[in-house]
Amino acid sequence: MKKTDILIIGGSAAGLVAALTAKSNYTDKDVTVIRKEEIVMIPCGIPYVYGTTGTTNKNILPDEGLKKLGVNIIVDEVTSIDKENKVCTIKNSDNLQYDKLIIATGSTPTVPKWLKGTELKNVFTIPKNKVYLDEMQSMLEGCKKIVTIGAGFIGVELSDELNKLGKEVVLVEKLPHILGLAFDAEVAVEAEALIKSRGVKLLTGIGVKEILGEDKVSGVLLENGEKIEADAVVLSIGYRPNVKLAQEAGLEINDMGFIIADQYRRTRDKDIFAIGDCSEKRDFITGKLSGIMLASTACTEARVAGMNLYKLSTVKTFLGTIGIYSTAIHETGFAAAGLTEAIAKKEGFEVVTGCFTGIDRHPGHIEDTHKQMVKLIASKDSGIILGGEIVGGKSAGELINVIGFIIQGKMTIADLLTAQIGTHPMLTASPAGYPLIKAAEVVAKKLK
Amino acid sequence: MKKTDILIIGGSAAGLVAALTAKSNYTDKDVTVIRKEEIVMIPCGIPYVYGTTGTTNKNILPDEGLKKLGVNIIVDEVTSIDKENKVCTIKNSDNLQYDKLIIATGSTPTVPKWLKGTELKNVFTIPKNKVYLDEMQSMLEGCKKIVTIGAGFIGVELSDELNKLGKEVVLVEKLPHILGLAFDAEVAVEAEALIKSRGVKLLTGIGVKEILGEDKVSGVLLENGEKIEADAVVLSIGYRPNVKLAQEAGLEINDMGFIIADQYRRTRDKDIFAIGDCSEKRDFITGKLSGIMLASTACTEARVAGMNLYKLSTVKTFLGTIGIYSTAIHETGFAAAGLTEAIAKKEGFEVVTGCFTGIDRHPGHIEDTHKQMVKLIASKDSGIILGGEIVGGKSAGELINVIGFIIQGKMTIADLLTAQIGTHPMLTASPAGYPLIKAAEVVAKKLK
Numbered sequence: 001m002k003k004t005d006i007l008i009i010g011g012s013a014a015g016l017v018a019a020l021t022a023k024s025n026y027t028d029k030d031v032t033v034i035r036k037e038e039i040v041m042i043p044c045g046i047p048y049v050y051g052t053t054g055t056t057n058k059n060i061l062p063d064e065g066l067k068k069l070g071v072n073i074i075v076d077e078v079t080s081i082d083k084e085n086k087v088c089t090i091k092n093s094d095n096l097q098y099d100k101l102i103i104a105t106g107s108t109p110t111v112p113k114w115l116k117g118t119e120l121k122n123v124f125t126i127p128k129n130k131v132y133l134d135e136m137q138s139m140l141e142g143c144k145k146i147v148t149i150g151a152g153f154i155g156v157e158l159s160d161e162l163n164k165l166g167k168e169v170v171l172v173e174k175l176p177h178i179l180g181l182a183f184d185a186e187v188a189v190e191a192e193a194l195i196k197s198r199g200v201k202l203l204t205g206i207g208v209k210e211i212l213g214e215d216k217v218s219g220v221l222l223e224n225g226e227k228i229e230a231d232a233v234v235l236s237i238g239y240r241p242n243v244k245l246a247q248e249a250g251l252e253i254n255d256m257g258f259i260i261a262d263q264y265r266r267t268r269d270k271d272i273f274a275i276g277d278c279s280e281k282r283d284f285i286t287g288k289l290s291g292i293m294l295a296s297t298a299c300t301e302a303r304v305a306g307m308n309l310y311k312l313s314t315v316k317t318f319l320g321t322i323g324i325y326s327t328a329i330h331e332t333g334f335a336a337a338g339l340t341e342a343i344a345k346k347e348g349f350e351v352v353t354g355c356f357t358g359i360d361r362h363p364g365h366i367e368d369t370h371k372q373m374v375k376l377i378a379s380k381d382s383g384i385i386l387g388g389e390i391v392g393g394k395s396a397g398e399l400i401n402v403i404g405f406i407i408q409g410k411m412t413i414a415d416l417l418t419a420q421i422g423t424h425p426m427l428t429a430s431p432a433g434y435p436l437i438k439a440a441e442v443v444a445k446k447l448k
Numbered sequence: 449m450k451k452t453d454i455l456i457i458g459g460s461a462a463g464l465v466a467a468l469t470a471k472s473n474y475t476d477k478d479v480t481v482i483r484k485e486e487i488v489m490i491p492c493g494i495p496y497v498y499g500t501t502g503t504t505n506k507n508i509l510p511d512e513g514l515k516k517l518g519v520n521i522i523v524d525e526v527t528s529i530d531k532e533n534k535v536c537t538i539k540n541s542d543n544l545q546y547d548k549l550i551i552a553t554g555s556t557p558t559v560p561k562w563l564k565g566t567e568l569k570n571v572f573t574i575p576k577n578k579v580y581l582d583e584m585q586s587m588l589e590g591c592k593k594i595v596t597i598g599a600g601f602i603g604v605e606l607s608d609e610l611n612k613l614g615k616e617v618v619l620v621e622k623l624p625h626i627l628g629l630a631f632d633a634e635v636a637v638e639a640e641a642l643i644k645s646r647g648v649k650l651l652t653g654i655g656v657k658e659i660l661g662e663d664k665v666s667g668v669l670l671e672n673g674e675k676i677e678a679d680a681v682v683l684s685i686g687y688r689p690n691v692k693l694a695q696e697a698g699l700e701i702n703d704m705g706f707i708i709a710d711q712y713r714r715t716r717d718k719d720i721f722a723i724g725d726c727s728e729k730r731d732f733i734t735g736k737l738s739g740i741m742l743a744s745t746a747c748t749e750a751r752v753a754g755m756n757l758y759k760l761s762t763v764k765t766f767l768g769t770i771g772i773y774s775t776a777i778h779e780t781g782f783a784a785a786g787l788t789e790a791i792a793k794k795e796g797f798e799v800v801t802g803c804f805t806g807i808d809r810h811p812g813h814i815e816d817t818h819k820q821m822v823k824l825i826a827s828k829d830s831g832i833i834l835g836g837e838i839v840g841g842k843s844a845g846e847l848i849n850v851i852g853f854i855i856q857g858k859m860t861i862a863d864l865l866t867a868q869i870g871t872h873p874m875l876t877a878s879p880a881g882y883p884l885i886k887a888a889e890v891v892a893k894k895l896k
Contacts, residue, residue, distance in 0.1 A: 013879060013880055016880055017879075017880050020880075021889075024889065024893065042810060042811055042873070042878065044810075044871065044872060044873055044878075044879075045810065045811055045873045048814075048873050048874070052814070052815075053811065053813050053814070058811055058813040059811055059813075060811070061880070284868075295871070295879050296868065296869050296870055296871045296879035297868055298879075299879040299880055299882075300866060300867065300868045300869075300879075303865055303866065303885075304866055307865065313862070315860070315862040315863075315866075316862055316865055316866055317866060318866060319866075321868070322868050324868055324869060324870030325870055326870045326871070326872040326875050326876065327872055327874075327875075328872060328874035328875055333874075333875055335870060335875075337870060362490060362492075362493065363490055363493055363501065363506060363507055363508070365501050365506040365507075366496075366500070366501070367500075368842075394816075394842070394843065394874065394875050395842065395843050395845060395846045396875065397843060397870070397871075397872055397874075397875025397876045398843045398845075398846035398847045398849075398850060398875070398876060399846045399849070400870045401846075401847070401850045401869050401870055401876075402846060402849045402850050402853055404867075404868060404869060404870060405850055405853045405854060405857070405859070405867065406853060408863070408867060408868065409853070409857035409859060409863075411853070411857060412763070414761070414763040414764055415763075415856070415857075417751055417755065417764055418748060418751065418752055418763075418764055418765060418766060418767075419748065419852075419853065419856060420732075420744065420745055420748050420769070420770050420772055420852060420856065421744050421748075421772060421849050421852060422744055422772030422773055422774045422783060422785060422845070422848045422849055422852060423492065423743070423744045423774070423845075424492060424774040424775055424776065424845055425490070425492055425493045425496050426496070426775075426776035426781075426842065426845075427774050427775075427776055427781055427783075427842050427844065427845025427846070428774065428845040428846060428849075430490065430492075431461060431465075431492075431743050431744035431746075431747040431748075432461055432464055432465050432468075432509070432747055434747075437751075441469075441472065445472065
């Protein structure tokens with residue numbers, strides 16, 4: 001029987017980073033990645049294939065890094081895990097024995113069973129699968145009217161991309177606002193106004209009852225009885241963890257359907273780790289089980305697993321998911337980290353919030369100046385920052401990482417009031433009017 | 449005699465922010481700013497007046513914020529402080545009694561006494577003075593050949609701006625590299641290559657012996673005997689703190705010439721605070737006296753003073769200057785925080801560094817993708833991050849603030865290896881190849 005020291009099942013972001021980390025940390029070990037896909041997609045780049053990069057060939061997660069380090073890549077499918085004997089059965093090749101196993105089997109788009117018509121032609125989901133995405137792209141070419149169902153990040157991004165191509169796009173969201181899990185309403189409405197101004201038709205607060213059509217999709221029936229014509233429908237209502245393999249192997253699955261894993265990313269089997277979309281997440285702040293799936297979080301979990309495989313480190317742990325999101329609609333960046341005000345309150349925190357709107361360059365006469373709004377959510381008892389939201393220019397993408405580190409460091413409003421920042425006319429807001437600090441001042445005033 | 453509760457001397461960034469903070473925190477107090485300038489310049493925007501914004505009128509620090517809060521503004525000059533009686537003498541108006549005084553008198557460009565020819569016509573410095581800057585702008589109009597002496601941030605930025613106008617610019621720096629206090633040599637050379645490629649002639653590692661000319665400047669004589677023709681010379685070799693007023697009032701001045709001030713920004717007189725360029729700085733990491741002058745640091749000191757005027761808070765203190773710098777040369781951002789490797793070693797730290805070069809978008813096919821290089825300097829014994837340097841696109845301006853908070857939070861390499869970040873194709877590097885984390889991995893490998 002063939003043998004490898006460290007076997008990683010899954011080759012997307014989590015699997016890739018786990019393999020790189022494992023091989024870098026344990027250079028004398030033989031590391032193998034086994035994945036189904038010949039060519040792997042950059043997950044967050046998938047929506048942008050449609051209107052920006054133009055082809056999945058420009059959205060490939062390269063194998064060079066793995067090859068350079070000497071990681072083996074097998075394109076095949078693990079069909080079962082025998083954890084007693086530490087052996088994986090593989091569809092088209094010999095069994096493979098492992099010493100340590102990392103499960104990074106990812107997630108699959110949700111197709112709700114209650115929704116009629118999902119089997120129709122031209123009803124799509126957005127899996128991380130090049131062959132599927134290519135076919136979808138070619139089929140969408142002939143479609144003029146497209147309905148996107150579900151306005152999370154992928155739904156919003158894809159709608160904007162299809163709109164760029166001149167399609168008539170209707171984005172339908174059951175919740176009152178788009179991006180509703182990441183942003184409070186007052187921020188979400190800004191994204192809504194922007195995407196509408198760009199030509200996407202938006203229907204919020206209304207669910208889809210049925211996808212209509214015979215053989216091929218012809219439209220969508222809404223809960224209120226309204227019908228929308230459609231040449232194609234894209235479901236972007238979420239993803240479910242791929243845990244069948246783990247479950248069949250007898251690994252424990254939590255109430256939300258994820259493979260249970262601890263702060264070192266160990267499952268209940270000491271030689272099996274689980275990372276990424278398929279693995280258990282707990283919220284960094286609430287400690288509760290969480291369903292957040294993010295490539296960036298997956299990469300962190302992958303690093304943690306990769307480092308702890310043979311030797312645990314108390315300072316190299318994953319202490320819970322902080323949802324850190326960012327997206328761009330045209331030139332406007334939207335970003336969020338931690339809890340929204342609504343979620344924090346619902347969870348039982350007494351919160352104080354502060355919001356400040358300034359500009360992201362100084363003076364405002366600089367060419368690419370954008371409005372920059374920062375909202376902070378702080379815990380009233382300690383002043384600890386629970387969350388932040390930003391609308392700005394493209395620098396919002398790194399500014400949210402400032403807030404991310406503030407949350408990870410359990411920093412407080414006082415830390416922000418006394419924080420030192422770097423500023424520059426062409427790159428940031430002014431030091432006197434830096435929205436992050438000004439928002440903290442608003443919170444401080446309310447805390448008095 | 450007229451009376452105000454809180455008197456702030458100086459109206460630049462530090463004075464402005466101190467006034468805003470004082471009035472916001474002590475709403476029932478009467479707050480007065482007294483300053484010499486009718487119109488105040490945005491300090492970091494000054495170089496950009498010449499080639500980008502085009503006029504000082506587009507670089508004005510507005511008074512609206514002060515006026516809206518009800519802060520009094522007096523345009524006049526304090527000629528003496530009587531700290532026993534808590535009274536300021538004012539040049540053109542009545543004496544003014546204060547309860548608390550904040551000195552924010554700033555700094556003045558250094559004109560070395562040993563340098564011959566500084567009195568010649570068309571020899572300029574860069575003070576924060578609109579009238580002077582306007583006159584300089586109009587006089588530079590007729591000049592073709594300009595020599596800039598001193599390649600700190602202002603010298604580099606101004607040289608690039610004058611080059612944009614079609615001037616023949618020679619930038620002379622005595623140190624081996626430009627921006628040498630903020631960047632290690634391997635980063636500085638990238639800035640050097642870029643500014644040279646844009647047309648600025650660069651002479652490093654050579655000092656100026658004399659400015660030549662009769663009445664009007666005609667050239668510069670270098671230490672090696674070489675002469676450079678010049679229609680104008682701009683001195684950008686540093687600033688000295690304005691402490692005459694404080695010194696004459698009997699306030700203590702430190703060995704580097706700054707007004708002594710503690711972590712609450714109190715001078716040795718309990719009712720007098722000192723902030724900004726005129727006030728004592730200690731390095732956050734070394735604890736040593738420091739000469740760093742930054743508008744952003746000044747704003748932090750101003751906030752700290754403003755909050756602590758009547759009531760000290762142990763969590764609202766200024767614990768030492770972290771130089772956090774950023775600049776842009778065309779589309780390339782350069783940024784640094786904390787100690788460089790060279791300075792850290794000189795100070796006696798045993799350091800481990802890591803450098804990683806990636807890109808600031810993902811995939812690299814995204815339109816405005818730039819190379820992004822991150823260098824981290826960590827303390828070997830603790831893994832605590834001492835400094836970081838970045839070359840990237842414009843997002844470098846906020847990414848350096850990520851590193852700034854990492855330094856302020858005394859975070860370690862392990863914190864970075866397990867950090868969660870937000871990423872997006874249009875806004876940041878990829879989660880698998882995020883240069884900040886990858887640089888930490890390089891350090892970690894060396895620490896083994």
